[in-house]
Amino acid sequence: MNNVLEIKNYTKVYSGNKKAVDSLNLTVKAGEIHAFIGHNGAGKTTTIRAVVGIMDFDEGEILVNGHSVKDEPVKCKSMTAYIPDNPDLYDYITGIQYLNYMCDMFSVPAKERVSRIQKYADVLKLTDSLGDLISSYSHGMKQKLALIGAFIHSPHLLVLDEPFVGLDPEASFHLKKMMRHLCDAGAAIFFSTHVLEVAEKLCDKVTIINNGKLIESGTMEEIKGSHSLEDVFMEVVENERQV
Numbered sequence: 001m002n003n004v005l006e007i008k009n010y011t012k013v014y015s016g017n018k019k020a021v022d023s024l025n026l027t028v029k030a031g032e033i034h035a036f037i038g039h040n041g042a043g044k045t046t047t048i049r050a051v052v053g054i055m056d057f058d059e060g061e062i063l064v065n066g067h068s069v070k071d072e073p074v075k076c077k078s079m080t081a082y083i084p085d086n087p088d089l090y091d092y093i094t095g096i097q098y099l100n101y102m103c104d105m106f107s108v109p110a111k112e113r114v115s116r117i118q119k120y121a122d123v124l125k126l127t128d129s130l131g132d133l134i135s136s137y138s139h140g141m142k143q144k145l146a147l148i149g150a151f152i153h154s155p156h157l158l159v160l161d162e163p164f165v166g167l168d169p170e171a172s173f174h175l176k177k178m179m180r181h182l183c184d185a186g187a188a189i190f191f192s193t194h195v196l197e198v199a200e201k202l203c204d205k206v207t208i209i210n211n212g213k214l215i216e217s218g219t220m221e222e223i224k225g226s227h228s229l230e231d232v233f234m235e236v237v238e239n240e241r242q243v
């Protein structure tokens with residue numbers, strides 16, 4: 001399978017010379033769900049923001065389907081969907097207006113819009129609220145709307161920052177299924193999470209970072225062996241503390 005996301009020697013230094021991420025390398029292939037885990041402040045969001053082209057970086061290269069996020073930002077963004085940890089949507093349009101706007105932005109054919117909106121809104125139980133202003137939505141409803149807006153254009157690369165926080169159990173269940181279906185259709189998913197049980201069950205690959213440095217990366221079986229991902233994570237973090 002081809003590499004959809006390639007991160008090569010990615011390094012980010014914030015002002016004040018703080019190295020938030022140090023020479024990170026990882027690859028996500030078509031068909032793979034890849035979990036990105038690490039303690040608070042490890043560098044996950046910093047990396048994710050660089051991948052989706054909204055944060056500049058100092059060294060290294062990030063490619064989406066072989067295109068550089070620095071040199072071809074529009075091309076990369078056209079193939080990528082991104083949901084931040086706290087989606088900030090336009091308050092004074094309705095849910096359906098937002099979804100149509102996303103369809104316009106990503107050139108979803110008119111004849112497919114209605115069925116795609118219907119499919120995802122029904123699954124995530126948002127259909128009855130699509131006519132309401134987004135300002136009236138709860139946090140979880142905004143998150144569901146952002147998710148529909150991401151899945152609706154069938155991205156090659158889906159990047160999610162803590163997607164399960166704030167979703168009710170039923171929506172989480174359906175999101176996991178939607179993620180797997182998208183990958184089965186040839187997309188790649190890269191997401192951060194602190195919910196290690198979900199990562200363990202859902203993901204093909206996992207990368208653990210600690211203080212901006214890659215500690216482990218590989219298939220879920222390689223990384224966890226016969227242990228739980230939580231046990232492995234705790235051991236890795238403890239070992240790093242002692243170094």
Ligand SMILES: Nc1ncnc2c1ncn2[C@@H]1O[C@H](COP(=O)(O)OP(=O)(O)OP(=O)(O)O)[C@@H](O)[C@H]1O
Pocket residue numbers: 014015018020038039040041042043044045046047
């Ligand atoms: N705008 C900024 N300016 C300076 N330092 C920053 C900035 N944003 C993040 N950092 C620092 O970079 C490091 C990595 O932060 P980042 O938000 O990427 O971590 P994270 O792994 O996503 O954490 P969490 O799990 O808490 O969301 C932290 O030490 C943080 O303090």
